[in-house]
Amino acid sequence: MTLRLGLLGAGIMGRELADAITQHVEEAQIVSAYDPYPLARDALCKDFDAEPAPSEEDLLRRADIEAVLIATPNHLHCEQTLAAASAGKHVFCEKPMALSAADCDRMIAACERAGVKLMVGQSTRLYPLCRRLLELTEAGDLGDPLFGLGTCFFPGFEDRDSGLWHVERARSGGLFFHMAIHQIDLFHALFGPAARLQYSGGHYGAAARDFDDVATILLEFQSGATGAISVSSVSPVDSTDVRLIFSRGFACLDSPWSYLEHGPEADHMTRLTAEEAPGPGAVEMELRSFARWVLHDDPPVLTAAEGRAAVAVAEAADNAKSNGEAAAIS
Ligand SMILES: NC(=O)c1ccc[n+]([C@@H]2O[C@H](COP(=O)([O-])OP(=O)(O)OC[C@H]3O[C@@H](n4cnc5c(N)ncnc54)[C@H](O)[C@@H]3O)[C@@H](O)[C@H]2O)c1
Incomplete structure (x- = not known):
């Protein structure tokens, strides 16, 4: 079984996540990526054999994508997690989880309502x-x-x-x-x-x-x-x-x-x-755990509650x- 992932954000951390998935997480694959900066998006898609998505909405509409990795500027984490949850996707969101505890609460509630999992990449x-x-x-x-x-x-x-x-x-x-x-x-x-x-x-x-x-x-x-x-x-x-x-x-x-x-x-x-x-390294460990949590319900190594507390x-x-x-x- 392979976890099919969409990636939002093809900057420094988006690349690191894509690289860790490709190198270390046999059970997961980056299927598509979106970034409003087309050169970054296309270069990442070429390097990791993924399809460039024309927009975030297009990526989230894809039925063959089960989970998204969010590696975008910090102020976007909350709204993108809410959009992913309402599209029925599990979410791995980079740190910081959001820019207020109230937004973290909205993210946790939206994922619970949608029955999807939410991990926050507090990798340290x-x-x-x-x-x-x-x-x-x-x-x-x-x-x-x-x-x-x-x-x-x-x-x-x-x-x-x-x-x-x-x-x-x-x-x-x-x-x-x-x-x-x-x-x-x-x-x-x-x-x-x-x-x-x-x-x-x-x-x-x-x-x-x-x-x-x-x-x-x-x-x-x-x-x-x-x-x-x-x-x-x-x-x-x-x-x-x-x-x-x-x-x-x-x-x-x-x-x-x-x-x-x-x-x-x-x-x-x-x-x-x-x-x-x-x-293993921290990024490898968190992404492997995210995949195993979604696919096999194994207990996650990081939680949204920890992201919210920070x-x-x-x-x-x-x-x-x-x-x-x-x-x-x-
Ligand atoms: N865990 C860690 O140790 C670690 C390390 C570095 C960065 N981060 C986190 O990763 C995230 C990204 O940081 P970075 O250093 O890669 O920044 P970056 O600026 O290099 O990359 C962000 C990318 O997001 C893209 N983007 C902007 N708006 C977008 C949208 N609406 N949809 C999709 N993509 C969009 C930008 O064009 C850019 O390519 C941040 O939240 C940062 O805090 C975590």
Whole structure:
């Protein structure tokens, strides 16, 4: 049995998804793709032996397509998921799930009503070293996770054929929705649900964008743990890491997920590099799971509820910035 897929969005991530399906998911196939930028659409279709769709509606009308992969700019995720659900298609939607928790709720409700499955590609928790960190945390040898410090620093968005949607709040959501949503989701996997946050940020770079380019949230989790996540698009150096204090140890996942160190004290740390970490890559794992969920009803490795929880934190960051006070996470 083969899962026949339609792809919306033939940009950087659309290509990565198509490549992962073709290379690693024997049970699925990209049948057709749509992108309003015809050169991108046609090049992807040629490379992955798919049919170019003249429009989103045409793609969704095809009876031989059972599920869609959505890899479009962030502000389109909600409406495209609603359209796919009403056409009876299962949905794999890239992160961030949407630009508000209310839109996430609409997506979940529409998919439930239509009897279709919805997975959100919060892939970071599936990286081999992140999986190892989560296994270690669950095993409890280091005790309870008490505090986490996460950074997501990068030098800015590269130019791309699809334009400047990344630098507009209305289309990307800003840095917490677009970039630090990965750290937020990883922190949820480590600490459980977040309850409240405070915000601090500023605009330091020359590039025109209508959101802060350096920002930090201080998080309180329902478990009593606390954390901080800082994100910046004006760092001269890429630096993505997570440092964790446990009740009986320490762990550090270093930039960008290239090695994991953990142990009870400085003299007894174990180090594992990305090359040494076993198992499939994150994108391969999420897409294989999506196909198996749709075809065989196997439990999914990622859920829409997790996607929604991460969006609620990014939205609370915006609320805390606007109101100048701590925001509850709904
Ligand atoms: N999981 C990850 O680690 C990861 C990494 C990168 C991007 N992403 C996500 O993937 C999505 C795409 O990001 P990207 O970096 O590929 O951006 P991109 O700009 O390279 O690609 C987006 C594509 O969508 C197309 N598009 C615009 N409107 C469309 C429409 N109505 N229907 C179909 N296609 C449309 C654009 O023409 C463009 O080709 C974003 O949501 C982003 O957050 C996830």
